[in-house]
Amino acid sequence: MAAAASKAAPDRSADAAHADAGGDRIVLEGVTKRFATPTGEMFTAIKDVSLRVAPGEFCAVVGPTGCGKSTTLTLVAGLEHPTAGSVYADGHQVQGVVKGTSFMFQADALLPWKSVEANVAMGPMFRGASKKEALGQARDWLRRVGLSGFESHHPHQLSGGMRKRAAMAAALINEPSILLMDEPFGALDVQTKAIMSNELLRLWEQSRPSVLFITHDLEEAIALADKVIVMTAGPGTVKDVYDIDLPRPRGAVQDVRFQPRFLELQHQIWESLKDEVQRAYAKQGNPIAPAAATTGGAA
Amino acid sequence: MTSVLDPTGRPTAPANDELSIASTARQRNRRRILRVNLARLVLLVFIIGGWQLFTAWKIVDPFFFGQPSGIAKALRDLFVHGTAYGSVWSQIGVTMKEAMLGFVYGVVGGIVFGIALGQSRFLAEVAGPFIKVANAIPRIVLGSIFVVAFGFGTTSKVLLAAVLVFFVVFFNAFQGVREVDRNLINNVRVLGGSRVDVNRHVILPSALTWIIASLHVAFGFSVIGAIVGEFLGAQKGLGLVISTAQNHFDPDTVFATMVIIAAITLAAEYVISLGEHRLLSWRPPSASESTAGI
Ligand SMILES: Nc1ncnc2c1ncn2[C@@H]1O[C@H](COP(=O)(O)OP(=O)(O)OP(=O)(O)O)[C@@H](O)[C@H]1O
Ligand SMILES: [Mg+2]
Numbered sequence: 001m002a003a004a005a006s007k008a009a010p011d012r013s014a015d016a017a018h019a020d021a022g023g024d025r026i027v028l029e030g031v032t033k034r035f036a037t038p039t040g041e042m043f044t045a046i047k048d049v050s051l052r053v054a055p056g057e058f059c060a061v062v063g064p065t066g067c068g069k070s071t072t073l074t075l076v077a078g079l080e081h082p083t084a085g086s087v088y089a090d091g092h093q094v095q096g097v098v099k100g101t102s103f104m105f106q107a108d109a110l111l112p113w114k115s116v117e118a119n120v121a122m123g124p125m126f127r128g129a130s131k132k133e134a135l136g137q138a139r140d141w142l143r144r145v146g147l148s149g150f151e152s153h154h155p156h157q158l159s160g161g162m163r164k165r166a167a168m169a170a171a172l173i174n175e176p177s178i179l180l181m182d183e184p185f186g187a188l189d190v191q192t193k194a195i196m197s198n199e200l201l202r203l204w205e206q207s208r209p210s211v212l213f214i215t216h217d218l219e220e221a222i223a224l225a226d227k228v229i230v231m232t233a234g235p236g237t238v239k240d241v242y243d244i245d246l247p248r249p250r251g252a253v254q255d256v257r258f259q260p261r262f263l264e265l266q267h268q269i270w271e272s273l274k275d276e277v278q279r280a281y282a283k284q285g286n287p288i289a290p291a292a293a294t295t296g297g298a299a
Numbered sequence: 300m301t302s303v304l305d306p307t308g309r310p311t312a313p314a315n316d317e318l319s320i321a322s323t324a325r326q327r328n329r330r331r332i333l334r335v336n337l338a339r340l341v342l343l344v345f346i347i348g349g350w351q352l353f354t355a356w357k358i359v360d361p362f363f364f365g366q367p368s369g370i371a372k373a374l375r376d377l378f379v380h381g382t383a384y385g386s387v388w389s390q391i392g393v394t395m396k397e398a399m400l401g402f403v404y405g406v407v408g409g410i411v412f413g414i415a416l417g418q419s420r421f422l423a424e425v426a427g428p429f430i431k432v433a434n435a436i437p438r439i440v441l442g443s444i445f446v447v448a449f450g451f452g453t454t455s456k457v458l459l460a461a462v463l464v465f466f467v468v469f470f471n472a473f474q475g476v477r478e479v480d481r482n483l484i485n486n487v488r489v490l491g492g493s494r495v496d497v498n499r500h501v502i503l504p505s506a507l508t509w510i511i512a513s514l515h516v517a518f519g520f521s522v523i524g525a526i527v528g529e530f531l532g533a534q535k536g537l538g539l540v541i542s543t544a545q546n547h548f549d550p551d552t553v554f555a556t557m558v559i560i561a562a563i564t565l566a567a568e569y570v571i572s573l574g575e576h577r578l579l580s581w582r583p584p585s586a587s588e589s590t591a592g593i
Contacts, residue, residue, distance in 0.1 A: 079488065099491065103489040105485070109483055112581060122487065122490050122492070126491035174490065
């Protein structure tokens with residue numbers, strides 16, 4: 001059903017799409033998404049969002065909670081349709097799930113009733129590989145993310161960090177040209193997060209998909225990305241775009257953050273983000289404004 | 300008292316190696332199980348013995364309430380002499396066949412409808428009121444209709460059992476589909492899964508937890524359906540044995556048949572539990588499993 005939609009789509013809009021995309025992998029143009037609330041009103045999650053991610057570019061998105069970051073990703077993935085505006089992936093208008101896009105969800109999305117290798121093997125199997133082939137690939141990918149020896153474990157038998165590794169293998173095994181990551185390491189402790197970030201960079205540099213990476217952690221965003229997008233408090237829209245001109249390969253993320261240029265960028269971006277975080281807090285009726293010394297405030 | 304049963308009740312000497320810690324834990328566990336079983340035995344003797352004594356002393360009339368020794372005798376009679384309409388084994392066979400057929404039809408129907416309605420909002424809204432009404436009818440009454448319509452043969456019993464089973468399984472399957480994590484569905488869709496893949500890999504396994512939980516109750520219901528159906532009119536079966544005994548004012552035989560039914564149901568329960576363990580082996584061990592037996 002979805003496949004048919006995405007195949008049919010280019011006929012009508014391919015020419016326009018190519019013109020609009022201008023060679024960019026991901027393009028959002030004036031995208032608005034509204035939801036019907038349980039009380040029947042319309043709630044605007046994101047408003048007039050426009051952004052572009054070039055092939056092989058690593059783009060991080062930061063913004064206060066509830067500003068519509070996850071919503072933006074589900075639109076790029078084709079899981080939801082925009083209320084207004086258009087979304088292009090690989091030069092084609094997104095009208096359903098797109099082949100070539102992988103998604104690492106904010107919450108755990110491994111199937112708890114399947115072993116780790118069966119989970120990772122799902123992608124190739126849905127794309128027509130034989131079971132044997134798919135399992136072979138899955139084992140190979142599990143080895144690459146450092147999960148050898150855990151192939152036949154069930155997700156609940158793994159630690160949180162190991163589950164994220166498995167999810168990463170499941171996302172990368174389809175060799176996506178677009179990789180969407182929604183706070184993939186949000187629930188991990190600082191050390192594990194640093195290790196996982198390094199591994200992500202290592203794997204990303206091998207195949208260079210375009211990445212849209214959502215995070216709450218400004219340091220993580222700057223350490224990983226080529227470009228950081230700051231979103232406003234809900235309804236979210238793009239407030240600022242910062243190019244991160246730190247040279248690659250950057251080495252361990254733990255070390256990058258002490259470079260003077262890193263601190264400079266962090267200071268700039270935090271200045272922009274701070275107001276939005278405060279606005280978001282105020283909107284939630286929270287009497288206590290966030291302490292000035294939250295992430296990056298110290299810089 | 301405790302010191303007899305649990306001599307290690309005093310703080311055990313600081314165990315200095317893992318082995319002794321493990322063995323103490325094992326020992327303690329064994330003792331706990333022994334104590335539970337002992338208490339069960341005492342309770343059983345108390346109930347049966349009390350019943351026997353009260354009826355022997357005519358505080359309670361054995362004519363109405365039976366008597367354990369009489370029930371044992373009736374049970375032996377059933378197995379040795381059989382009934383007026385064949386051996387007791389053939390009665391068990393007939394009832395089991397009706398219950399099993401009803402169980403299978405009810406379960407399959409419940410799963411198919413539950414999953415279909417759980418996924419389609421349109422179907423659910425259309426069928427909703429009808430199902431609510433059907434569910435509000437005391438379903439045992441349907442037994443009378445089925446016996447009138449389909450006669451004294453097995454069909455009417457199978458139907459009644461199937462209807463009873465259907466609703467239990469249906470509501471669980473329906474709820475199971477409703478509770479499926481959207482994230483898991485989205486994940487499979489993004490990975491390239493079709494609608495069939497989503498059903499097979501996410502919705503069915505997820506709903507299976509709910510469906511299997513309902514099977515325990517459902518099997519009991521299928522036996523009830525078969526027995527009640529026979530009670531309302533049949534040529535064979537355990538329900539007929541009960542209704543015949545009732546007409547002869549023979550409570551001992553009624554109780555004896557109850558014992559047989561209970562034994563069958565417990566055996567089926569055991570088989571279902573085995574299947575449950577196999578199918579749901581992926582689940583983390585739950586707290587409720589360690590307090591099994593209730
Ligand atoms: N299906 C939906 N129906 C109604 N409202 C929704 C739906 N999905 C999201 N929203 C609303 O849209 C807003 C943005 O949600 P979203 O999940 O995109 O935020 P977010 O930026 O990812 O937040 P966080 O950083 O906390 O994950 C929220 O206010 C949320 O309540
Ligand atoms: Mg989110």
